Amino acid sequence: MQPNTAFLNELKNKLPEFFTKDGSFDLNKFKDQLKDKNVNELSEGYQLGFIGKDYARRQAGEMPSTVIVPDEKQNQGEGKDSKNLFFTGDNLEVLRHLQNNYQNKIDVIYIDPPYNTGSDGFVYPDSFEYSDDKLKEMFGLDDDQVERLKSIQGKASHSAWLTFMYPRLVLAKRLLTDAGVLFVSIDDNEDANLFELLESIFGEQNFVAQFIVTRSEGGGLAKQAITGHDYLLVYAKNINKFEPLGKPKDIRGKIVNKNGIEYWIETDWLRKEFGKYGTLAYEDIVSVKGQAKKNEIDKGLKIGKYVLIQKGAKHIVGRLRRVDEDTSKFYTITKHLNKDGVKDLRRLHLDQIFNYPKPVSLIKEFISGATIRNHESPIILDFFAGSSTTADAVMQLNAEDGGHRRFIMVQLPEKTYHTNKNGEEVPNKGGKVAYDAGFKSIDEISRERIRRAAKKIREDNELTLPENFDGSFKHYRVVKPVKQTLEEIDDFDPNNTNLFTDMVDGFSSKSLGIDGDATGEETILTTWLAKDGYSFDADVEEIKLDNYTAHKVEDNRLYLINEGWGANQTKELLNQLGTHQLEVQSVVIFGYSFNVAELRELENGLKQLDSKVTLIKRY
Known part of the structure; x- marks a missing residue:
């Protein structure tokens, strides 16, 4: 109780619209209503306004202030040949990095952001x-x-949530292909605000649908009404290029021929006999006995025009079509229960760690619908990865249809514990099960879920799993350089004739205080490759110049990062370029590793070459 509690309660009864969810009085909103001229019909119009909107717009245009540190233990081990990616770090920074090498390349984005319920732990970051x-x-x-x-x-106000979401959604839109689609799960707390936010970013013409997802049963303790659903908002990048979400028509059975191509056949008998989604193996398809129509049907079977289903003495002939050529549209109400998400984690022995995991079935349904016409190589991004349900769904779909969908997961390394005054680690509220299981942060659980899910998929599909099934990932941590490194950068004088500090080492995993075994050179190279538009599986070749190791990327750029460059290296580089043993368009150097004399010699030498090679200096 405070001295003004009774007064505030009276105000709350009479003016409830001026109170926030946490019960505090919004004085600024009240002041606006008291103004004589508080409406500007000409300048304001219809729009979503919130505290922090201009700041959020600015955030969407900022460059990253972090580096990308490869987890060499993972990337050179189990993830060596994987095309999937996992980023540990602030998703805003990761999205900023991806603007350079994945802009207009992501096919599907699914996110399950904080719902801002007041109990989900969301607060706007403290800085x-x-x-x-x-x-x-x-x-x-x-x-x-x-x-x-x-x-x-x-x-955890509406303004705080909108300021948090705005730049992330703006950057997400830029990553989508023209035919790409965004799915966002949400509940009643922010559904209306999210709708307005997405309208302002994507444009109302690119609205696809708002799905109602039935998610729970029971709820008898609800105060007003039992809320048994969430929403899934869907927006296209460009509705004119977007193919409608599709699924095989319900009354058609699925048939897989010898080439592994899926077809459906429409017959009332098939629906009745095999159920709504009946599946037949090629061996179940038989030829007609006798001469009647035999030649015509054999020819039709051979060229893929007909398929014949035999039931007893009765023969049924139906037209044959590809599954992805004839689909039905989605209905806007779909059922995926919360308890199914719990079961998904239980089968991987990870239950009780997450309170409200999304069911794999939900994400499978919509990713399948968005990629039914292209499951060969689409990229699916989830930058609120949580328990990596999205990665699990992608791998399951690939196992089922032989597709090559790739995933990119992003998860903040939220700790499952805090350190008390005595320096002891104490599990956070709701984090005890995870901490006791050995997980110090959410991203660790997320990556472990992918490993266990892949193992389970291999066990369950041992005989039918595609040979090139990708059940792993490459891992990168996105972190800010440590204070000492930033201070050394500020103090660096490029005109010094001598170098006193090895600046490269400041970017190693060890110096940054994280796992992963990456050298400073590997961190700088990975960060620069992304900056210069190269994918994370770009072809990088080591080039020896005397005793110095440089890195060439796709016959395009040569990166010089480490110290140790001198006259001999310049001579060798110019010789290889001049004789066309080495062909690149530009040479990129880490300026802190070069003193002024070495730099001038290299710069002058490149200018004298017949073929134009640009020198790019980065500090």
Whole structure:
């Protein structure tokens, strides 16, 4: 009880629209309503406004301030040949990095973001990317306005949630192909706001549907009404290029021929005999006995026009078509129970770790619907990976239809514990099961789920699993350089004739305080490859220049990162370029590894070559 509690309760009864979910009074909203002229019909129009909107727009345009550290133990071990990717780090920073090498390349994005229920742990991160003075300069704010903007820190208000989501959705849209699609799971708390937010980013013409997902049974303790559903909002990048979500028509049985191609056949008898989704093996298909129509049907079977199903003495002939050529559209109500998500984790011995895991069946249904006409090589991104249900769904679909869908998972390394005053590790609320199982952070659980799911898929599909099934991933950590490295960068003078510090080592896994066994050179190279638009499986070749190791990428760029460059290396490089033993368009150097004399010699030598080779210096 506070001195003004009774007064606030009275206000809440009479003016409930001015109170936030946590029960605090929104004084600024109240002040706006008191203004004589609080409506501007000409300038405002219909739009979604929230504290932090201009700041969120700015965030969507920022460059990454982190480096990408490869997990060499994973990437050179079990994930060596995998095309799947897993990023541990802040998803906003990961999305910023991906703008360079995955823009317009992602086919499907599915996310299950915080629902902002007040009990899901969501609060706006406690820090802004800019100082107060910078905020004033960028947005023309005064002290009071800066304070109002910063009022969302550590809060779970609608404005805080929208400011958090806005830049991530803007960047997500840029990653999608023109025919790409975004799926977002949400509940009543932010459904209306999310709808308006997506309208403003994607445009109302690109709205596909809002699905109602029946998710629970029971709920008798609900205060007002039993809420047994969530929503799934779906937006296309470009509705004119987007193929409608599809599934094989319900009354057709699926048949797989000798070439592994799926077909359906439409017959009432087949539906009745085999059920709604009857499946027949090729061996079940028999030829007509006798001469009647035999030649015609044999020819039709040979060219794939007919398939013949025999039941006793009765023969039924139906037209043969590819599954992906004739599909039915999705109905906007679908059922996927919460308990099924729990069962999915239980079969992997990971149950009780997550409270509300999404069922694999939900994500499978919609990824399948979005990739039914192209399951060969689409890329599926989930930047709120959680327990990696999306990765599990992708692998299961590939096992079922022989597709080559690839996934990219992104998960923040949220700790399952905190350290108390005595320096002891104490499990967080809701994190005890995970901590006791040996998981120190959520991303560890996420990666382990992928491993266990892949193992289970292999066990369950031992005889039918495609030979090139991809059940692993490459792992990268996206982190900020440590303070000491940043200070050394600030203090660096490129005009010094001598180098006093090995700046490269500051970017190694060890120096950054993380696992992964990456050298500083590997971190810098990985970060630069992404920056320069190369995929994470780009062809990188080591080039020896005297005793110095450089890296050539796709006959295009040569990267010089480590220290140790001198006159002999310059001479060898110019010789190989001049004799066309080595052909690249540009040479990119880590400026901190080169003193001024070495740099000038290299720069002058490249200028004298007949073939134009650009020198790019990075600091």
